[in-house]
Amino acid sequence: MADPRIGIIDKRLEKVKRVIAVSSGKGGVGKSLIASTLALTLSQKNRSVGLFDVDFTSPSTHIILGIQNVKPKEEKGLIPADAHGIKYVSIINYSGEEALPLRGADVSNALIELFAITRWETLDFLIMDMPPGISDATLDMIRFVKKIEFLVVSTPSQLAFETVKKLLKLLLELKVPLVGVVENMKMKESNFVKTHVEALDVPFLGEIPFDPKVEEAFGNANALVNTVFAKRLTDIALKVFP
Ligand SMILES: Nc1ncnc2c1ncn2[C@@H]1O[C@H](COP(=O)(O)OP(=O)(O)OP(=O)(O)O)[C@@H](O)[C@H]1O
Ligand SMILES: [Mg+2]
Secondary structure, eight states: OOOHHHHHHHHHTTTEEEEEEEEOSSSSSSHHHHHHHHHHHHHHTTOOEEEEEOOSSOOOHHHHHTOOSOOOEESSSEEOEEETTEEEEETHHHHTTSOOOOOHHHHHHHHHHHHHHBOOOSEEEEEEEOOSSSOHHHHHHHHHOTTEEEEEEEOSOHHHHHHHHHHHHHHHHTTOOEEEEEEEEEOSOOOHHHHHHHHTTOOEEEEEEOOTTGGGGTTOHHHHHTSHHHHHHHHHHHHHOO
């Protein structure tokens, strides 16, 4: 029998215009930083934005944005907390600072549950910070979040792109909408990623330089939006989400 919660998820996301999964295949490429900063800048451009941290292994958006002690309210489901004007839900609200001792099927279950109970209401964008890898969680979300679109992050490294390419091919094969690829932590000029992305007929959205100052801005949303990193990301975001 089909899981009845899957129908509920559609209903829960009914008033959300776009669901953007910031994903990669590869770990450590800047997904969390991009998801957090994207949510922040879109919200400052007067879009209604939700940020959903679904990285069970290393939730980090709360550290990047300096979100402490905010908990969603429970009222006929879960009402996201408000943080810097963003509606915010993180798995950290359930796991705390401890590692979450869940196996594959339990992760899926917890994720479906969280989607089924969260009341996002009306949003222009729901940004999701995805776990690394092409995990069960990724496949589940493709299956039960009908509106999902992927924004894929790579670094200039051939090694990173090798894994990113696998995710892109999978998404193309499954006909999952792809916003495109952002190349992050650029240190010198190269066309490797852009050329290979375009060869797959996937939009190349732009590049973001390595910004040695970005780490100092963690925990301080005002400082974060003023980094070179955030400015470059905002340029890309305004082009991609006019
Ligand atoms: N453009 C950049 N300039 C400088 N540092 C960056 C940049 N992008 C990301 N970083 C740094 O790289 C590290 C990894 O970033 P982040 O945690 O966002 O990656 P991730 O893809 O979410 O990792 P994981 O796969 O573990 O979830 C962090 O220390 C972050 O500060
Ligand atoms: Mg991350």
